[in-house]
Amino acid sequence: MLLDVTQTGGGFILVEDTVQCSGRGLLRCFINAALKRGEDVHVLGFESPEAEVCAGLDSSCVHRLHFHKGFPDPLGWTRRSSFTVERFTSQHITQLFKDTQRAKASVLVVDSLSMVLRHHDPVVFSQTLQELRKGGVIKTIIGLLHSDLHQQGIVGIVCHLASTVISVAPADNERNSVAKTTRRTKSGKVMQEEEYFSVSEDATLSVQAKPRQPGRGQKEPDVCETDPTSNLTFNLRLSEDERRAKEKVALPFVFSQQKKSALLRPAPGSGRIVYEPDASDDFDEEDPDDDLDV
Template identity: 60%
Template sequence: MLLDVIQGLETGGFVIIQDSVHCSGRQLLQSFVSAALKQKEDVHVVAFDVREEDLHVGLDSTCIQRLCFHDGHTDPLGWTECPPFTVHQFTSSDIHALLRQSQHEKPVILVIDSLSWVLRHHPPAVVCQCLQELRRGGTVRSMVALLHSDLHQQGTVGSLCHLATAVVSVAPGVRGQHTVAKTTKRSKSGKVTQEEECFIITQDLTVAVQAQTHHPGHRHAEQEESQVDPAAQLTFNLRLSEAEKEAKDKLSLPFVFSQEKKTALLQPRPGTGQIIYEPDANDDFDQEDPDDDLDV
């Protein structure tokens, strides 16, 4: 599933890479950038955490020429006279204006490194609203963002991940030989699928999946097999035998009428009367308020 997310950035898609102090997700973010550039996509990177030279490590020289880098790392708070890009400019209108200056013919892929820096200077609700407006603006085809999840409250992380179409959480593998990625993908129909995979990233930023640690279809079966029977240690029996089930099915309940009894009750008998009501002119019956004549 991880390779599908990397290679298939759909229109309107939003991918969040969650990392922590124990495992960095920046190299995986660079793999997303490299894969998009190799597919001839127009990629714009808004970077607050790293310099442009650090982001270029591992990228092909032809890909670097087509990469648009917006420097928010040099002066993120705008302390100099002419800052390249500040965190205060992280609004949908400013970013749309920044992307239109590049004069690309098609919508671009926006990469944010990282959302954690933005969340330090903007409320979570403002950031979520900005991301939603960017997805609907038409200038941005899809987005990929890095989020340091251990720097924020669980509610903030959950709100941002709720906006995403795919969330990739990275964690260190056994003995540091590989990295474990837990991918959660939400389809347009609302179906959510999860998968855990072990992967490595080569020098050319290609992701190679080594093993699949968990398959969604197998996990449910294993959980069912490991469930403990709550009625196994009781001193009385909660289940019925086959003979008891057969006797129960044959039992006639007192409030259930048989077909013969229904026929006997519904069949007209001689000597029965019939009530006929003919309203006169003084009757004033309101269909909307049948109880209008009552003094209540």
């Protein structure tokens, strides 16, 4: 899956690394693959110089790489950078793409998003990414995030915005690293895969499937369940004769047809209550409540 994401691109691809394993080599692989596809690549370099980013790239395609210098003055204190963190807005970035002679859908690479997040509100940062994705000028956004520099809530917000998240970690051997790729399609389907990868000096990506751990695919043996009613002094089950006898017993709250007819049929000489007022009764038909002290 990692090789497929590198070759096709599209959407917002997040490379998540830590101090134990750097994802900058994988970032160079994405840049090299986009240049070979004939796409223009704009790099916002806040943490690495241009020489380090361009090292090993295909010399025949490097003219399509536009490096916007943010290193070594990302905050613009000495005015030695052509692009500062403060200018990380959809308006400024879109203008950079429009000023390019080959104006078409291009690739934006941010090295790194951690520098931007340290000086921008996460809500404003999220709005900027959404505007860039919907603007139509940028085809692919690739960002490097140092996850161990931020709170988990901030990392979760950025991962939620990304269509593909690649988390890199060190492997058992020094030659390879482990990449856990999580890809979310437009239909909402989520795919995950862990692979070994290595980056050569010419920014070529080599991917190897991670072998499964032994014993994980084996089926667990069935566990014998004991019967909790086996040692009871009384029987909880009914025999066939007991079941038939139980079904013949009439329930007390169920009326038979004969009982219903007897209750609904008016009997001759049924009792009635007749009230005849005597002389001591003081009843006023116009004011029935006259005897009440109200």
